[in-house]
Amino acid sequence: MHVVTTIAGSDSGGGAGIQADLKTFQELHVFGTSVITALTAQNTLGVSGVLPIEAAFIQQQFFALLEDFDIRAVKTGMLFSADIIHSIAQILQHKQLPLVVDPVMIAKGGASLLQQQAIEAMRSELLPLATILTPNIPEAETLTGQHIETVDDIHRAAQTLLQVGGQCIIIKGGHFECSTTATDYVFFQDGRAWMMTMPRIETLNTHGTGCTFSAALTAFLGNGLPIEQAIIEAKKFIHLAITHDLKLGHGHGPTNHFAYQQYQGSCEVIVHEA
Numbered sequence: 543m544h545v546v547t548t549i550a551g552s553d554s555g556g557g558a559g560i561q562a563d564l565k566t567f568q569e570l571h572v573f574g575t576s577v578i579t580a581l582t583a584q585n586t587l588g589v590s591g592v593l594p595i596e597a598a599f600i601q602q603q604f605f606a607l608l609e610d611f612d613i614r615a616v617k618t619g620m621l622f623s624a625d626i627i628h629s630i631a632q633i634l635q636h637k638q639l640p641l642v643v644d645p646v647m648i649a650k651g652g653a654s655l656l657q658q659q660a661i662e663a664m665r666s667e668l669l670p671l672a673t674i675l676t677p678n679i680p681e682a683e684t685l686t687g688q689h690i691e692t693v694d695d696i697h698r699a700a701q702t703l704l705q706v707g708g709q710c711i712i713i714k715g716g717h718f719e720c721s722t723t724a725t726d727y728v729f730f731q732d733g734r735a736w737m738m739t740m741p742r743i744e745t746l747n748t749h750g751t752g753c754t755f756s757a758a759l760t761a762f763l764g765n766g767l768p769i770e771q772a773i774i775e776a777k778k779f780i781h782l783a784i785t786h787d788l789k790l791g792h793g794h795g796p797t798n799h800f801a802y803q804q805y806q807g808s809c810e811v812i813v814h815e816a
């Protein structure tokens with residue numbers, strides 16, 4: 543049993559954050575451990591409160607894991623402040639761990655999960671340590687300062703991000719709502735570029751899609767899959783979780799973390815060169 547770690551915020555509603563990550567890890571047969579960066583009071587209708595954890599205590603949680611477990615992969619999610627990013631980056635820079643950075647900024651309801659002053663710390667301290675960076679389109683715009691409207695814009699933003707670091711950048715297309723597909727754009731440091739295309743599912747139940755996708759990626763890396771295969775399987779995991787949604791709550795409901803185990807044989811991810 544391989545051990546993986548999520549460094550993220552708690553979502554009391556269970557669809558995103560630490561809760562989504564641990565459910566995903568469990569489904570993919572890795573042992574999930576966690577470093578909690580913030581508590582949120584949250585449900586499918588939105589975020590009503592955020593309580594950040596002190597940076598020193600965040601480090602204490604991480605050290606407790608590192609001194610005991612052989613951690614195979616780490617992901618970061620909601621990090622909230624520059625202090626928190628700094629405390630995590632300080633530790634990660636001395637470890638050679640596969641690291642998935644999901645640069646969480648804004649929840650679906652519009653609540654801010656990353657302070658404005660923390661964006662520069664994310665860019666300069668965390669991005670260079672990432673193995674894979676998974677921004678959605680607004681996050682890629684914020685991190686690059688470039689406006690994204692077309693596929694060419696996506697390519698340009700990815701090249702800017704690859705200069706900062708990472709073996710791979712995945713710009714997720716969930717926010718391209720005019721499209722009939724949910725296409726994610728994958729760029730590797732060696733120049734390869736892919737598009738992963740799946741039909742866009744007409745549903746409100748997309749709370750925690752980014753967290754779930756990056757957690758699946760972390761689990762597959764933790765289980766030793768090559769990076770290319772981990773990316774395709776993670777896309778399959780999130781696609782099935784959105785397709786077989788659970789219809790819970792009164793707003794943007796969660797995805798179905800059980801679906802991959804039940805339906806994985808029924809789903810083929812379409813990958814082309816971009």
Ligand SMILES: Nc1ncnc2c1ncn2[C@@H]1O[C@H](COP(=O)(O)OP(=O)(O)O)[C@@H](O)[C@H]1O
Nearest residue numbers: 678714715716717724725742743751752755780
């Ligand atoms: N309506 C949808 N139908 C199918 N896939 C979707 C849909 N919305 C998002 N996705 C997929 O979910 C994953 C997370 O994407 P996105 O929603 O852009 O991230 P975030 O939650 O960080 O905003 C991506 O693989 C994206 O293509």
Ligand SMILES: Cc1ncc(COP(=O)(O)OP(=O)(O)O)c(N)n1
Nearest residue numbers: 551558559649650749750751752753
């Ligand atoms: C605690 C916490 N972390 C992250 C998010 C954002 O999750 P994401 O997967 O980007 O999904 P949406 O919130 O955009 O639906 C969150 N809401 N809470």
